[in-house]
Amino acid sequence: MHNTPQPLLPPLAPRLLCLPPLLAVLGGCTPLYSGPPTEHFDGTRFSNQPGVPSRPGAGEILKWHFSRRTGPAWQGFVDAPFGPPPPQRVEGLRLSFVGHATVLLQYHGLNLLTDPVWSSRVGPASWLGTQRQRPPGIRFEDLPPIELILLSHDHYDHLDLPTLRRLVEAFPNLTIITGLGNGTFLQQNGICAKVIELDWWQSTTLGSLTIWATPAAHWSGRNPFFLNRTLWVGFVVQGPEGALYYAGDTGWGPHFAQIYERFGPMHLALLPIGAYKPEWFMGAQHIGPKEALEASAVLKASHSVGLHFGTFDLADDGQLEATQAVDALRTAYPEVRFDILQEGEGRDFAAHLNAPTDKPPPGEIPSRPLSL
Numbered sequence: 542m543h544n545t546p547q548p549l550l551p552p553l554a555p556r557l558l559c560l561p562p563l564l565a566v567l568g569g570c571t572p573l574y575s576g577p578p579t580e581h582f583d584g585t586r587f588s589n590q591p592g593v594p595s596r597p598g599a600g601e602i603l604k605w606h607f608s609r610r611t612g613p614a615w616q617g618f619v620d621a622p623f624g625p626p627p628p629q630r631v632e633g634l635r636l637s638f639v640g641h642a643t644v645l646l647q648y649h650g651l652n653l654l655t656d657p658v659w660s661s662r663v664g665p666a667s668w669l670g671t672q673r674q675r676p677p678g679i680r681f682e683d684l685p686p687i688e689l690i691l692l693s694h695d696h697y698d699h700l701d702l703p704t705l706r707r708l709v710e711a712f713p714n715l716t717i718i719t720g721l722g723n724g725t726f727l728q729q730n731g732i733c734a735k736v737i738e739l740d741w742w743q744s745t746t747l748g749s750l751t752i753w754a755t756p757a758a759h760w761s762g763r764n765p766f767f768l769n770r771t772l773w774v775g776f777v778v779q780g781p782e783g784a785l786y787y788a789g790d791t792g793w794g795p796h797f798a799q800i801y802e803r804f805g806p807m808h809l810a811l812l813p814i815g816a817y818k819p820e821w822f823m824g825a826q827h828i829g830p831k832e833a834l835e836a837s838a839v840l841k842a843s844h845s846v847g848l849h850f851g852t853f854d855l856a857d858d859g860q861l862e863a864t865q866a867v868d869a870l871r872t873a874y875p876e877v878r879f880d881i882l883q884e885g886e887g888r889d890f891a892a893h894l895n896a897p898t899d900k901p902p903p904g905e906i907p908s909r910p911l912s913l
Contacts, residue, residue, distance in 0.1 A: 652688055693787070
């Protein structure tokens with residue numbers, strides 16, 4: 542019998558905010574979230590769970606910068622063709638891999654995107670930042686109607702403002718679910734959409750799906766002067782076909798076992814595998830191929846899919862190194878079904894034998910909505 546997650550905070554009243562992008566200039570000095578201290582919030586900054594390492598410090602960053610050893614070379618831009626247009630609706634569960642951490646999930650009639658990025662570069666400006674090394678697997682114009690975006694944290698390769706603006710313009714009724722403080726940041730930057738902020742172990746519902754925010758081992762901040770002011774999360778999505786897990790960005794931690802204890806075996810786990818070298822520096826923030834396979838085993842996932850590789854050159858591992866490492870490690874994890882999809886590839890997943898038959902009553906589902 543697996544414990545049902547309990548709500549942490551009471552629901553807060555909706556707020557009507559759509560502030561002009563000029564207020565983004567104040568992001569370095571304006572609190573994005575205020576609330577009572579918790580185990581992972583000291584009243585100003587968020588932190589990982591107790592005992593989980595924090596982000597690398599300035600000394601470690603300098604050490605990495607001056608001692609970088611690159612893995613196998615990145616090939617440069619790979620001009621691969623787009624995949625076929627996905628179906629408009631799916632009654633079961635279908636995944637289409639767009640690239641990096643962006644996935645189109647079509648689940649029981651609803652269409653979800655994880656950390657959507659269609660930009661050619663991720664960074665503070667269109668000309669400054671890390672350049673995309675291959676096109677998105679799905680043309681933006683081929684997307685089906687999008688109802689929901691799962692936004693794990695505020696780093697540039699996960700929270701891409703130009704893409705979010707395009708999505709809100711194309712699908713004005715969509716909902717964004719994210720961690721505490723990120724909704725305020727979005728509204729300061731002109732993202733005029735319904736945003737629901739969640740703390741760890743909080744949840745909300747959309748149609749037949751219940752979406753939970755889960756802990757991750759990571760950090761937040763888009764500049765070095767304003768760190769950990771918003772919460773980083775993973776997500777569990779419960780639906781008729783079973784529960785699926787999107788890890789976002791995460792290092793290793795107790796949250797994998799906690800998620801299994803609370804929700805039971807995962808039908809599908811989406812786990813990062815790349816940007817993991819050097820391990821002494823990246824390990825606290827990014828799991829690598831071996832940890833991803835171990836996480837899949839801990840979650841007892843029926844299926845796992847690797848993400849966070851091959852699109853943006855963010856660390857010392859090469860463009861194909863993470864996927865090749867997964868292939869080399871498979872024999873050590875015979876019980877794990879771990880797939881690597883090509884960008885643009887779609888796959889259907891059959892119903893999970895342990896699909897949930899009940900959900901927490903609506904009164905026990907808190908959230909922090911910031912909606913228009």
